[in-house]
Amino acid sequence: MKKINIEEINRNIYNIKNKDEYDFKIKKGLTKEIVEEISKQKDDPEWMKELRLKALETYNKLELPTWGPDISELDMDEIATYVRPKTKLNNTWEDVPEDIKNTFDKLGIPEAEKRSLAGVGAQYDSEVVYHSMKEELMKQGVIYTDMESAVKKYPELVKQHFMKCVPINDHKFVALHAAVWSGGSFVYVPKGVKVDIPLQSYFRLNSPESGQFEHTLIIVDEGASLHFIEGCSAPKYNKVNLHAGCVELYVKENAYLRYSTIENWSKNMLNLNTKKAIVEKNAQVDWVTGSFGSKISMLYPMSILNGEGAKTEYTGISFAGEGQNLDNGFKVIHNNKNTSSVVNAKSISKNGGKCTYRSLVRINENAKNSKSIVSCDSLMLDDISMSDTIPVNDIRTDDVEFSHEAKIGKISDKAIFYLMSRGLSEEDAKAMIVRGFAYPISKELPVEYAVEMNNLINLELEGAIG
Amino acid sequence: MEILKLNETPVRTARNFNINNIKLENINIPEKIEKFSNINIINNNSKVEIDSIIDNSNIVYGLNEFFSNQVEKDSNQKIRLNINSKINKETRIEYKFDKENNTLIDNIQIIANENTKSTIIIKYFTEEDLEIFHNGIINVIAKNGAELDIVIINLTTIKSNNFIAIQNTLKENSKINYCIIDLGGKNSITNYYSKLEGKLAINNVNTIYLGKENQLFDLNYIAELNGEKTNINIEVQGALKDNAKKHFKGTIDFKKGCKKAKGNENEACVLLSDTAKSLALPMLLCSEEDVEGNHSTSAGKISEKELFYIMSRGFSLKEAMKLMVKAKFNKILENIKNEEIKEQILIEIDNRLD
Numbered sequence: 001m002k003k004i005n006i007e008e009i010n011r012n013i014y015n016i017k018n019k020d021e022y023d024f025k026i027k028k029g030l031t032k033e034i035v036e037e038i039s040k041q042k043d044d045p046e047w048m049k050e051l052r053l054k055a056l057e058t059y060n061k062l063e064l065p066t067w068g069p070d071i072s073e074l075d076m077d078e079i080a081t082y083v084r085p086k087t088k089l090n091n092t093w094e095d096v097p098e099d100i101k102n103t104f105d106k107l108g109i110p111e112a113e114k115r116s117l118a119g120v121g122a123q124y125d126s127e128v129v130y131h132s133m134k135e136e137l138m139k140q141g142v143i144y145t146d147m148e149s150a151v152k153k154y155p156e157l158v159k160q161h162f163m164k165c166v167p168i169n170d171h172k173f174v175a176l177h178a179a180v181w182s183g184g185s186f187v188y189v190p191k192g193v194k195v196d197i198p199l200q201s202y203f204r205l206n207s208p209e210s211g212q213f214e215h216t217l218i219i220v221d222e223g224a225s226l227h228f229i230e231g232c233s234a235p236k237y238n239k240v241n242l243h244a245g246c247v248e249l250y251v252k253e254n255a256y257l258r259y260s261t262i263e264n265w266s267k268n269m270l271n272l273n274t275k276k277a278i279v280e281k282n283a284q285v286d287w288v289t290g291s292f293g294s295k296i297s298m299l300y301p302m303s304i305l306n307g308e309g310a311k312t313e314y315t316g317i318s319f320a321g322e323g324q325n326l327d328n329g330f331k332v333i334h335n336n337k338n339t340s341s342v343v344n345a346k347s348i349s350k351n352g353g354k355c356t357y358r359s360l361v362r363i364n365e366n367a368k369n370s371k372s373i374v375s376c377d378s379l380m381l382d383d384i385s386m387s388d389t390i391p392v393n394d395i396r397t398d399d400v401e402f403s404h405e406a407k408i409g410k411i412s413d414k415a416i417f418y419l420m421s422r423g424l425s426e427e428d429a430k431a432m433i434v435r436g437f438a439y440p441i442s443k444e445l446p447v448e449y450a451v452e453m454n455n456l457i458n459l460e461l462e463g464a465i466g
Numbered sequence: 467m468e469i470l471k472l473n474e475t476p477v478r479t480a481r482n483f484n485i486n487n488i489k490l491e492n493i494n495i496p497e498k499i500e501k502f503s504n505i506n507i508i509n510n511n512s513k514v515e516i517d518s519i520i521d522n523s524n525i526v527y528g529l530n531e532f533f534s535n536q537v538e539k540d541s542n543q544k545i546r547l548n549i550n551s552k553i554n555k556e557t558r559i560e561y562k563f564d565k566e567n568n569t570l571i572d573n574i575q576i577i578a579n580e581n582t583k584s585t586i587i588i589k590y591f592t593e594e595d596l597e598i599f600h601n602g603i604i605n606v607i608a609k610n611g612a613e614l615d616i617v618i619i620n621l622t623t624i625k626s627n628n629f630i631a632i633q634n635t636l637k638e639n640s641k642i643n644y645c646i647i648d649l650g651g652k653n654s655i656t657n658y659y660s661k662l663e664g665k666l667a668i669n670n671v672n673t674i675y676l677g678k679e680n681q682l683f684d685l686n687y688i689a690e691l692n693g694e695k696t697n698i699n700i701e702v703q704g705a706l707k708d709n710a711k712k713h714f715k716g717t718i719d720f721k722k723g724c725k726k727a728k729g730n731e732n733e734a735c736v737l738l739s740d741t742a743k744s745l746a747l748p749m750l751l752c753s754e755e756d757v758e759g760n761h762s763t764s765a766g767k768i769s770e771k772e773l774f775y776i777m778s779r780g781f782s783l784k785e786a787m788k789l790m791v792k793a794k795f796n797k798i799l800e801n802i803k804n805e806e807i808k809e810q811i812l813i814e815i816d817n818r819l820d
Contacts, residue, residue, distance in 0.1 A: 065480070066478055066481065067477075067478035067479050067480055067481075067486075358479070360480075360483060365740070365741075368740075378750075378752065380752060380754075380755040380757075381755070382755055383722070383754060383755040383756065385755070386751075386752060386753050387750075387752045388477070388749070388750065388751045388752065389748075389749060389750040389751075389761070390477060390479060390747070390749050391747065391748065391749075392479055392483045392485055392745070392746075392747050393744075393745070393746040393747070393748075393763055393765070394483070394485075394743075394744075394745045394746075395735070395737070395743065395744040395745070395746075395765040395766075396743050397737070397740050397741075398737035398738065398739060398740045398742060398766065398767040399740060399766075399767060400737075400765065400766050400767075401766050402763075402764060402765045402766055403762065403763070403764040404746075404748070404761075404762060404763045404764070405760075405761070405762045406748070406750055406759075406760065406761050406762070407758075407759065407760050408720075408750045408752045408757070408758075408759035408760075409757055409758045409759060410755045410756055410757075
């Protein structure tokens with residue numbers, strides 16, 4: 001049997017390194033003085049400064065996780081937690097400095113903005129350098145701005161929601177995030193407003209030996225709807241970079257939010273991100289996630305279904321190549337009756353990469369008549385890779401329908417034979433099977449991302465029969 | 467009383483999921499182990515050595531250090547079965563608990579020699595309403611071509627503490643079929659570990675658990691597939707009444723080199739009350755490409771449509787529920803060839819479902 005070679009992601013575009021130029025870069029490490037300096041640089045209100053310092057205390061008290069990939073190589077003394085680029089926030093691309101603008105041009109952000117987005121935020125290192133939204137959305141009362149502006153312009157709204165969905169003691173890297181957060185996006189969609197075209201924030205980390213800690217806070221008010229896309233990338237350096245962002249989503253009664261992520265960090269990145277959504281009565285949050293980059297990723301978006309009839313769907317794919325350990329998954333807590341969750345997770349491992357699907361489904365005592373269906377498939381493309389499935393299913397009441405299924409294995413010889421008997425070549429048969437494997441995910445992505453993903457899964461033949 | 471931590475999973479999950487290991491408080495662990503003499507061995511097949519020295523140095527998991535050491539040092543029943551017969555005959559070991567024999571620390575070693583066949587039934591039971599303590603190790607080695615059917619039946623009371631660690635080593639072309647009936651124990655904690663070393667080794671495990679009142683079941687099943695074309699099938703069917711709780715931790719670990727190995731794991735839990743709890747962690751670990759691994763778990767009550775159908779045939783709700791649970795258990799019980807034993811189990815299931 002021939003071995004197929006599924007190419008890893010072409011990183012030429014993402015690997016463009018700009019000179020490490022900045023307006024201000026905080027010294028490496030994590031101390032009270034550093035946190036105070038970040039707070040001063042960002043001109044925080046007093047409550048935010050206090051929150052940062054409390055979070056630092058919490059960080060120092062909490063232990064590293066006793067499970068998951070080994071992240072002992074992370075040395076906070078070698079990470080600069082705040083790097084301010086040499087530009088202010090702009091609302092036209094012309095005002096963005098040439099080298100930074102060129103990077104985003106090559107990533108296709110301004111072009112996508114023109115064609116298919118209702119608003120764009122672009123973060124470079126620790127600060128948002130560009131933010132813009134279509135005027136008609138502004139008129140409808142939609143707020144889409146960088147997080148720092150939101151803290152100042154909408155203090156009550158931010159204070160009421162900031163680090164409330166994800167408490168600072170959730171885990172060590174949430175506490176770290178809260179202490180040194182910078183950048184990110186704030187979105188508020190007023191009651192009944194349907195945002196038909198997606199908003200997108202793109203996060204780019206250019207500076208070596210640094211971290212990105214953006215905070216995304218989205219409130220979709222009653223009966224409103226939104227599709228938000230998050231993209232991220234970085235050039236590769238020899239030493240580790242750290243990403244410990246935080247995403248807090250509030251989906252109010254009858255509201256709908258789709259949160260799509262294309263994560264394509266470089267292979268020296270430790271991606272220790274946290275994402276949670278609180279979903280109220282008859283509301284729905286859908287997560288669509290493509291995880292391609294990072295050296296180590298530990299990312300488990302979570303839906304907390306607090307309202308009666310709340311729903312969530314998770315559709316995710318991870319693609320781990322050489323040197324990558326992608327430990328991803330999903331968590332859902334059913335906290336009210338008639339709630340439902342559907343999980344469809346896929347992973348592909350090759351060239352010694354390791355994919356782990358790790359999840360939690362908890363159906364609490366009061367979540368009568370709730371349903372949860374979980375399916376995860378793992379594809380192994382060679383015999384040096386690894387793939388694990390580690391799901392926890394915690395069912396605390398009888399009036400539920402819960403099922404979990406997982407499969408692991410290589411491309412089936414029978415399926416190849418069947419397709420070949422229909423006239424396809426072996427290579428085409430294999431290509432079709434791998435694309436088909438990823439299709440349930442790619443069909444959920446915006447078109448341009450789906451095309452990009454299919455390009456990434458580019459098939460080639462290698463070796464001879466036998 | 468100190469808190470006992472035991473039955474740890476091979477891979478850790480977040481601590482707040484409360485499933486990595488079980489923490490038990492206020493377990494009456496007997497300080498002095500008295501003699502246990504209520505044992506009945508019906509042997510048609512094996513060379514049985516009682517009180518022989520048993521080598522447990524190959525034990526990989528066990529429940530924890532304390533429980534393994536207790537078996538090592540304080541066993542009041544040591545049995546070694548050396549199987550040489552090529553015709554499948556039955557050996558039965560029955561431990562009967564009573565007031566004088568209420569603590570059993572047993573260590574059973576089963577060595578199935580090449581190309582032998584045998585059936586071994588191990589039964590733990592009592593006819594009195596007693597709190598008993600049982601801690602045991604069953605260490606099985608199936609040599610090339612050996613075939614074993616092993617039935618383990620726990621019919622102790624729901625006041626009891628039942629701890630058991632089972633380890634199987636399977637050599638080339640060997641096959642072990644297990645049927646585990648787990649009904650007794652306020653705490654019933656099982657560690658099951660199979661190492662499928664030899665090519666074409668097969669291990670089938672079929673388990674029933676049935677919990678009522680405050681019973682707690684913690685089942686930690688681990689299968690490690692090393693040999694080519696090895697095969698593990700785990701089927702667990704359970705039902706929980708009242709405040710009963712179950713942790714099922716099932717790991718199928720495909721090690722590098724186990725080409726064309728297959729692993730299937732299915733766990734289904736019927737919840738018969740809204741305060742019963744089911745916690746499951748079915749893991750697939752895979753370091754080999756050319757394998758097939760599947761797992762599935764499910765939990766929920768008996769479907770109303772099914773109940774309605776049976777009740778429309780003249781059964782009461784309670785009878786209909788019992789019938790449905792027994793129907794789910796039946797596919798496991800079919801693996802027990804001894805009709806007398808099967809009948810005893812069915813009566814016990816019936817009583818415990820009342």
